[in-house]
Amino acid sequence: xxxxxxxxxxxxxxxxxxxxxxxxxxxxxxxxxxxxxxxxxxxxxxxxxxxxxxxxxxxxxxxxxxxxxxxxxxxxxxxxxxxxxxxxxxxxxxxxxxxxxxxxxxxxxxxxxxxxxxxxxxxxxxxxxxxxxxxxxxxxxxxxxxxxxxxxxxxxxxxxxxxxxxxxxxxxxxxxxxxxxxxxxxxxxxxxxxxxxxxxxxxxxxxxxxxxxxxxxxxxxxxxxxxxxxxxxxxxxxxxxxxxxxxxxxxxxxxxxxxxxxxxxxxxxxxxxxxxxxxxxxxxxxxxxxxxxxxxxxxxxxxxxxxxxxxxxxxxxxxxxxxxxxxxxxxxxxxxxxxxxxxxxxxxxxxxxxxxxxxxxxxxxxxxxxxxxxxxxxxxxxxxxxxxxxxxxxxxxxxxxxxxxxxxxxxxxxxxxxxxxxxxxxxxxxxxxxxxxxxxxxxxxxxxxxxxxxxxxxxxxxxxxxxxxxxxxxxxxxxxxxxxxxxxxxxxxxxxxxxxxxxxxxxxxxxxxxxxxxxxxxxxxxxxxxxxxxxxxxxxxxxxxxxxxxx
Ligand SMILES: Nc1ncnc2c1ncn2[C@@H]1O[C@H](COP(=O)(O)OP(=O)(O)OP(=O)(O)O)[C@@H](O)[C@H]1O
Numbered sequence: 001x002x003x004x005x006x007x008x009x010x011x012x013x014x015x016x017x018x019x020x021x022x023x024x025x026x027x028x029x030x031x032x033x034x035x036x037x038x039x040x041x042x043x044x045x046x047x048x049x050x051x052x053x054x055x056x057x058x059x060x061x062x063x064x065x066x067x068x069x070x071x072x073x074x075x076x077x078x079x080x081x082x083x084x085x086x087x088x089x090x091x092x093x094x095x096x097x098x099x100x101x102x103x104x105x106x107x108x109x110x111x112x113x114x115x116x117x118x119x120x121x122x123x124x125x126x127x128x129x130x131x132x133x134x135x136x137x138x139x140x141x142x143x144x145x146x147x148x149x150x151x152x153x154x155x156x157x158x159x160x161x162x163x164x165x166x167x168x169x170x171x172x173x174x175x176x177x178x179x180x181x182x183x184x185x186x187x188x189x190x191x192x193x194x195x196x197x198x199x200x201x202x203x204x205x206x207x208x209x210x211x212x213x214x215x216x217x218x219x220x221x222x223x224x225x226x227x228x229x230x231x232x233x234x235x236x237x238x239x240x241x242x243x244x245x246x247x248x249x250x251x252x253x254x255x256x257x258x259x260x261x262x263x264x265x266x267x268x269x270x271x272x273x274x275x276x277x278x279x280x281x282x283x284x285x286x287x288x289x290x291x292x293x294x295x296x297x298x299x300x301x302x303x304x305x306x307x308x309x310x311x312x313x314x315x316x317x318x319x320x321x322x323x324x325x326x327x328x329x330x331x332x333x334x335x336x337x338x339x340x341x342x343x344x345x346x347x348x349x350x351x352x353x354x355x356x357x358x359x360x361x362x363x364x365x366x367x368x369x370x371x372x373x374x375x376x377x378x379x380x381x382x383x384x385x386x387x388x389x390x391x392x393x394x395x396x397x398x399x400x401x402x403x404x405x406x407x408x409x410x411x412x413x414x415x416x417x418x419x420x421x422x423x424x425x426x427x428x429x430x431x432x433x434x435x436x437x438x439x440x441x442x443x444x445x446x447x448x449x450x451x452x453x454x455x456x457x458x459x460x461x462x463x464x465x466x467x468x469x470x471x472x473x474x475x476x477x478x479x480x481x482x483x484x485x486x487x488x489x490x491x492x493x494x495x496x497x498x499x500x501x502x503x504x505x506x507x508x509x510x511x512x513x514x515x516x517x518x519x520x521x522x523x524x525x526x527x528x529x530x531x532x533x534x535x536x537x538x539x540x541x542x543x544x545x546x547x548x549x550x551x
Contacts, residue, residue, distance in 0.1 A: 001073065025197040025229035026099050030083050030302055033057045033095035052093075052254060053078050055290050059259040064224045064246030065217070066231040069283065074251040076233035077202055083231070084114050084200040085159070099198065099320065112198035113191035117206055119183060120190070123172035127162055127186045128153060130170060157311040160185045160219065181212035185219060192223075201232035210238055217241045242283040252290040318330040321431065356543045366413065370405045374398060396522065403529040407461040408433075410536035417430040436460040463530060464525040 030411040035054035053075050061083075065155035068076045083097050085104065097105055099111070121130050135149040144152075157166050161537065164187055170186065171177015178186070184204060204220070205213035217237070221244045224230045234241075245262035258265055266282050269289060378398035387393065417428045439460045 019475075023227045025224075025227050027063075028061045028083060028198065028229060028231065029098040029101070031058045031095055031098075033079070033082055033097075034093040035078060035091050035095075036093050037089065037091055046338070051398055054082065055254045056152045057095075057251075057254070057256050059249055061229060061230050061231050061249075061257065063227060065221055065244055066229065066247040066249070067237070067242075067245040068092075068233045068251065069235075069237075069286065070251035070257075071287055072235070073253075074290070075254040076235075076251055078254075079249070080200055080202055080231065080233045081253065086114060087314065090431075100355045111196065112200060113196035115188050115191050115195060115199070115201040115204060117202045117204075119187040121170045121183065121186055123170045123175060123177060126167050126169050127178060127182070128157065128166045129191075131156055131189050131193065132184055152193060160189050161224075162186065162189065163246055179212070180208050183213055184208065184216055188216075188219070197228050199228055200312050203233050203235060205234060205237065205241070214238070214240055217244055236287060237283045239281045239283065240543045242281065242466045250286055250290065256259055257290055258286070266321070277496060286319070287476070354541070356548075358541050358544055364408055366406070369403045370409055374402045377401070399526065400529075403533070404461055404464070407464075407529045407532040407536070410533045410540065411461070414536040414540040414543065416539045417547070436462050439463065458528075461529065464528045 007380070033054050034052060034056060036050045036052050039049050040047045055077060062312065068079055070076050078087065084090065085097070089472070096106065104111075124131070125133065131153040135144075135153055139149055139152070145437050149281060157163055162182060164176045168182075169175055169177050169408070170183060178433070188199075200219075201220070204216055208216065211360060220230050237245075243260065248258060248260065248262035248265050249256065250258040252264070260268070265286060269286065270276070274285075274289055276282060348351075365499070375398050378394065378401055382394050382397050383389070387397065411432060412429050415432075416425045419425050419428060436459070439462075
């Protein structure tokens with residue numbers, strides 16, 4: 001398509017969009033928006049040249065349904081984010097956004113609501129509980145009593161037609177929950193709690209079947225008739241959805257192709273010589289005009305993979321590092337016992353502040369979820385294994401298990417707070433754990449390790465846990481197995497035997513493994529694990545604070 005022909009349309013033309021409501025919602029105007037991004041390139045994330053993704057875009061959006069349409073990558077979400085004040089303001093080269101003729105900057109976020117594409121609902125809570133959560137967080141405590149909040153939630157449940165599923169859990173991968181449409185309606189309800197008159201939605205129909213999509217847009221249409229200005233991006237709506245739009249903004253490569261009454265778009269394109277076949281959906285027709293060919297989309301996807309290769313690089317790096325590591329560890333592996341035997345044999349395992357999130361994550365999720373199950377686990381297996389029956393010894397065991405688990409989870413927390421994609425987090429978490437397992441002394445006898453690599457053991461969570469556990473276990477069990485001891489008293493250094501076996505003690509075995517079995521040796525490991533927990537948590541908090549809230 002030759003966009004130059006379409007530039008003739010006066011940008012922002014919107015006459016004819018008149019929705020009759022008692023109290024109209026706000027009118028949003030944006031003028032001459034130029035928005036640029038600077039892409040990071042290569043594994044070092046070098047800053048590339050600046051690219052303009054919105055080019056002199058203007059428009060007026062009034063009470064009613066305002067749709068932003070365009071092919072993939074045309075700038076729909078970017079435009080929505082810029083006018084909603086959610087896009088990094090550093091990229092805005094020129095232009096301004098006005099609401100009811102007043103300039104707004106990031107304050108717009110407080111007057112309006114934005115429904116994100118990936119909802120933020122808690123799957124284990126019911127629809128009503130989720131809405132109440134939003135109300136408790138976002139409605140001012142002084143002006144709104146608990147009863148007011150509950151009343152507000154009930155009215156939203158009714159307005160959105162959620163009565164039948166109000167007490168059904170949203171659902172998780174383990175719990176069968178509400179349907180996709182009910183879930184989306186609940187996400188919208190989470191934002192309606194503050195009674196915004198200006199509502200932004202990023203692709204509200206994505207991932208829904210066409211009937212559900214239809215019902216969501218019908219709901220938005222109904223809400224708009226209550227005096228709301230609803231602005232949303234949408235990909236490829238069916239005709240029954242398209243005909244509900246009051247205003248249409250059509251984008252192509254960051255430029256406005258059409259901005260005006262949705263019902264007049266067809267006439268406009270036909271006046272330019274484009275004919276829509278009989279029975280063709282007008283929305284599809286507009287996209288076909290601006291879209292170009294499919295191969296263009298494939299090319300864009302391929303470039304995206306090539307230019308966003310962090311995941312592939314990280315996987316490649318992980319393979320190379322692991323290969324080098326294994327090569328070094330088994331380098332010229334001695335054929336003598338016992339190291340060779342051990343190594344070969346064992347080679348075959350926008351709602352709340354950052355601080356609020358961090359503290360609730362640590363104290364309500366991480367700590368109880370590590371400590372309680374581990375105490376249950378320990379109380380079952382500890383006595384089954386026949387270890388030292390004293391309660392103090394049991395506490396030491398459970399404490400060690402909990403500290404190891406906490407250290408592991410803190411490290412995982414740090415990694416997940418540092419990267420934005422699940423795939424990257426997966427790769428990056430595997431790497432330190434492989435290192436720690438290898439250098440923890442579980443897979444490899446640390447004595448057989450090259451001297452210059454052995455310092456790495458000090459960074460291993462497994463090493464500290466294993467040292468404590470071995471200290472207890474070896475004294476108790478190892479000696480029994482190895483030397484057929486008839487009578488063995490836990491944690492004493494004396495093995496009483498009536499065979500001719502040498503009186504080799506647990507301590508001697510531990511010493512041979514390079515493990516400090518003194519009381520200080522025990523606490524040293526706990527302190528080291530606590531140190532790892534504190535360091536990881538501190539850095540995780542810093543990373544959480546550094547997360548870019550702009551899109
Ligand atoms: N933060 C960013 N960094 C790099 N590129 C970006 C960024 N934001 C937007 N872009 C680029 O700007 C262009 C428009 O993106 P945008 O997400 O607005 O398009 P879209 O029309 O919503 O696409 P889709 O329908 O695929 O979601 C795309 O080419 C996109 O790659």
